Amino acid sequence: MEFTVAIDGPAASGKGTIARAIAAEFGFAHLDTGLLYRAVAMKGGDPVGAAKSLNADDLARDDLRSLAAGEAASRVAVLPEVRAALVAFQREFAQRAGGAVLDGRDIGTVICPEAEVKLFVTASPETRAERRWQETGTGSYEEVLEQVRTRDARDMDRADAPLRPAEDAVLLDTSDLSIDEAVARAREVVAARLAR
Numbered sequence: 001m002e003f004t005v006a007i008d009g010p011a012a013s014g015k016g017t018i019a020r021a022i023a024a025e026f027g028f029a030h031l032d033t034g035l036l037y038r039a040v041a042m043k044g045g046d047p048v049g050a051a052k053s054l055n056a057d058d059l060a061r062d063d064l065r066s067l068a069a070g071e072a073a074s075r076v077a078v079l080p081e082v083r084a085a086l087v088a089f090q091r092e093f094a095q096r097a098g099g100a101v102l103d104g105r106d107i108g109t110v111i112c113p114e115a116e117v118k119l120f121v122t123a124s125p126e127t128r129a130e131r132r133w134q135e136t137g138t139g140s141y142e143e144v145l146e147q148v149r150t151r152d153a154r155d156m157d158r159a160d161a162p163l164r165p166a167e168d169a170v171l172l173d174t175s176d177l178s179i180d181e182a183v184a185r186a187r188e189v190v191a192a193r194l195a196r
């Protein structure tokens with residue numbers, strides 16, 4: 001059975017946590033597509049070459065989750081050739097038998113416009129900065145908030161595959177939701193579509 005769940009949203013909105021929980025609950029494979037852009041950025045050198053030659057070792061680096069890697073990722077992610085080099089891998093992953101969850105910025109709009117379920121997960125910049133600050137323990141809250149705003153702007157204003165909800169995406173604002181509540185809402189959407 002092919003069944004794709006596309007989960008998009010800005011930094012620290014909760015999409016990764018929701019994606020992992022949905023994958024575990026329904027037995028789907030999960031791909032954190034942000035990791036691809038982070039790995040391209042951290043590989044160094046020409047980003048287009050890095051994207052074309054990305055391998056498992058690049059994705060296993062232990063520095064990919066840092067704030068610096070996220071910032072660098074959003075800079076290489078504006079390059080159409082970098083994005084194009086990563087499309088086939090993501091689409092193949094989405095089509096694997098048994099179902100797949102992909103989280104990122106352009107899954108519902110560009111990578112998998114035919115996905116069975118599309119979620120767009122948001123939260124206020126302040127909530128997201130607080131979460132990211134707690135999670136990374138790096139810098140001050142104000143610095144992290146500034147980075148969140150800068151990255152939002154870069155991701156939303158780029159010409160190629162900007163961050164925006166697909167027209168048929170279900171919006172999920174997690175500002176005032178616990179992780180369990182957010183996951184429960186997402187689970188309802190997936191279960192309803194599976195039952196059709």
Ligand code: CDP
Nearest residue numbers: 010011012033034037073074077104105106
């Ligand atoms: O975890 P967080 O939301 O902070 O970041 P991420 O999902 O790992 O993505 C890092 C950066 O990669 C984003 O700011 C985007 O610029 C880029 N990205 C993208 O352009 N398209 C995707 N499908 C996933 C990430």
